[in-house]
Amino acid sequence: MVKTSRAAVVPKPNADLIIEEYEIPELEPGAALMKVARGGVCGTDVWLWQGKLAGVPYPLILGHEVVGTIESIGPRPIKDLDGNELKVGDRIGFHDVTQTCFSCYYCLIAKTPTKCPNRKVYGITMDSTKFPRLIGGYSEYLYLSPGTHIMKLPDHVSFDGASAVGCAMPTAVHTVLRSPMRWGLNVAIQGSGPVGLMIAVLSIVNGASTVTVLDKARNRLDIARKFGVTHTLNIGETTLEERKETLREITGGHGPDIVYEATGSPQAIPEGIELVRDGGSYTICGQYTDHGLVEINPHLMNKKHLDIKTVWGSETMHVYTGIKTIADNFERFPFESLVTHRFSLDDAQKALEAQEKQVSLKAVIQPHGD
Ligand SMILES: [Zn+2]
Numbered sequence: 001m002v003k004t005s006r007a008a009v010v011p012k013p014n015a016d017l018i019i020e021e022y023e024i025p026e027l028e029p030g031a032a033l034m035k036v037a038r039g040g041v042c043g044t045d046v047w048l049w050q051g052k053l054a055g056v057p058y059p060l061i062l063g064h065e066v067v068g069t070i071e072s073i074g075p076r077p078i079k080d081l082d083g084n085e086l087k088v089g090d091r092i093g094f095h096d097v098t099q100t101c102f103s104c105y106y107c108l109i110a111k112t113p114t115k116c117p118n119r120k121v122y123g124i125t126m127d128s129t130k131f132p133r134l135i136g137g138y139s140e141y142l143y144l145s146p147g148t149h150i151m152k153l154p155d156h157v158s159f160d161g162a163s164a165v166g167c168a169m170p171t172a173v174h175t176v177l178r179s180p181m182r183w184g185l186n187v188a189i190q191g192s193g194p195v196g197l198m199i200a201v202l203s204i205v206n207g208a209s210t211v212t213v214l215d216k217a218r219n220r221l222d223i224a225r226k227f228g229v230t231h232t233l234n235i236g237e238t239t240l241e242e243r244k245e246t247l248r249e250i251t252g253g254h255g256p257d258i259v260y261e262a263t264g265s266p267q268a269i270p271e272g273i274e275l276v277r278d279g280g281s282y283t284i285c286g287q288y289t290d291h292g293l294v295e296i297n298p299h300l301m302n303k304k305h306l307d308i309k310t311v312w313g314s315e316t317m318h319v320y321t322g323i324k325t326i327a328d329n330f331e332r333f334p335f336e337s338l339v340t341h342r343f344s345l346d347d348a349q350k351a352l353e354a355q356e357k358q359v360s361l362k363a364v365i366q367p368h369g370d
């Protein structure tokens with residue numbers, strides 16, 4: 001039995017990560033211990049490290065995109081979301097939201113559980129001084145609390161493949177489900193990071209007629225093409241008028257039926273409103289952290305008769321559907337190629353810096369090396 005686990009801890013906002021060793025607590029009924037194979041480094045981790053998300057407690061073990069194997073199970077059997085009993089050695093992923101209360105206004109009346117004020121999220125909302133301490137993926141072991149929604153990874157889905165898509169896939173699933181996606185539509189996606197790419201995957205799987213990805217990084221657009229998008233547009237090498245013209249040409253003169261925003265940049269929003277066709281749909285999911293104000297012309301939104309939606313967080317069904325989509329299409333898309341950088345636990349600080357400078361498309365921490 002393992003007794004302790006090393007973890008990379010953010011002691012306070014903007015401070016360098018430190019490696020600490022924690023005792024592994026005795027497992028409660030319904031709990032399990034996970035041996036972490038990959039702790040995905042998410043863009044959000046950088047904002048958490050820098051203290052840019054309000055209400056987050058420190059010290060904090062980052063890492064909400066985690067896959068690994070079950071090391072041990074507490075005194076009560078646990079099941080996956082299909083109702084199958086889980087065993088030691090099973091390869092798993094889980095929904096990073098470990099708890100929504102199912103008794104508040106947002107859970108019960110508004111039916112918007114991602115806005116539940118009592119949500120607990122691994123690697124984000126729990127500080128590492130309190131039981132069970134091991135609550136983030138930048139760690140050798142992670143304590144899966146009772147009630148955590150666990151999914152078994154099919155044998156043909158590698159740890160790299162599953163962690164490559166991280167929380168990007170559930171976000172993409174939620175985003176696409178908020179839009180009027182169906183076969184035959186013309187889709188444009190602002191941003192070719194992991195979220196934009198997963199929206200592209202879902203657009204292709206759904207039978208979109210054209211899928212155009214816009215970004216300023218050439219290497220990211222190259223990857224989008226490898227995923228099979230029909231067109232790419234480099235926003236650093238074209239003007240807005242040229243992009244609008246190209247999109248009109250691709251779509252029979254109208255512009256895209258659906259535009260998705262997955263950039264993290266406020267400047268993308270006025271452009272998205274320009275790009276979408278009259279009567280089209282614009283869905284925004286890339287503004288998870290606050291990057292300030294931007295000028296928008298409401299008249300244009302009104303005149304174009306747009307459906308505009310935004311997306312916050314993900315529910316368990318989005319994670320479940322995301323893993324199923326990856327499993328069903330593992331040969332069709334090069335998911336594993338998204339992992340561009342690997343770091344040991346001791347180099348977790350460097351992983352964050354690589355993510356911050358966007359050197360990596362997807363960085364992962366491999367606490368056990370393999
Ligand atoms: Zn994330």
Ligand SMILES: [Zn+2]
Nearest residue numbers: 101104107116
């Ligand atoms: Zn609630």
